[in-house]
Amino acid sequence: xxxxxxxxxQPTLNLTSMMDVAFLLIFFFMVSTKFTELERKIGLxxxxxxxxxxxxxxxxxxxxxxxxDGTLSLDRTPVTLEELTSRLATARSQxxxxxxxxxxxxxxxxxxxxEVLNACKQAGIAELGISVxxxxxxx
Numbered sequence: 001x002x003x004x005x006x007x008x009x010q011p012t013l014n015l016t017s018m019m020d021v022a023f024l025l026i027f028f029f030m031v032s033t034k035f036t037e038l039e040r041k042i043g044l045x046x047x048x049x050x051x052x053x054x055x056x057x058x059x060x061x062x063x064x065x066x067x068x069d070g071t072l073s074l075d076r077t078p079v080t081l082e083e084l085t086s087r088l089a090t091a092r093s094q095x096x097x098x099x100x101x102x103x104x105x106x107x108x109x110x111x112x113x114x115e116v117l118n119a120c121k122q123a124g125i126a127e128l129g130i131s132v133x134x135x136x137x138x139x
Contacts, residue, residue, distance in 0.1 A: 033069040060092060060130070064120075068105040070112045081119055088123035099127035 064084065065073045072079050074087055091114050092098045104113040113130075120128055 059091075059095055059098065061101045061127075062088065063118055064100060064102045066102065066104040066108060066112050067118055068108040072107070072112075072116065081115060084116065085119040085123050088120060088125055092124050095128065098125060099129065100125050101129045101131055103131040 064073055065076075067073075072081065072084055074084055079087065088098075088100065102113060102116055102120070104110070104116075117128065
């Protein structure tokens with residue numbers, strides 16, 4: 001087993017790269033401050049407008065559930081087919097690009113789903129979707 005006969009150098013911390021980054025950040029903030037001062041000195045009066053509030057985001061899609069027994073619900077509220085048509089038409093008058101998602105029971109008759117799709121068409125809904133669930137490939 002060899003014995004150490006000399007002392008190793010103590011490790012030193014090299015701060016050169018950290019100082020470079022600090023100086024670059026200082027330089028960046030000094031230059032960007034000068035740009036904002038120059039923009040303030042431009043003799044330009046920008047036009048003024050009245051505050052009309054923020055623009056509202058598009059509403060979420062309305063969800064129509066068609067149950068196995070033929071009953072309907074619009075956003076978890078029970079409705080008849082006629083009420084569905086009128087409520088969707090009212091909602092569409094407030095937002096023209098309103099979307100509707102139709103979810104039908106897999107064991108129910110498709111006739112009722114077709115009637116709901118027709119009611120959506122009568123209400124003027126252009127964006128329709130039907131909810132389905134994919135079967136895993138290993139089944």
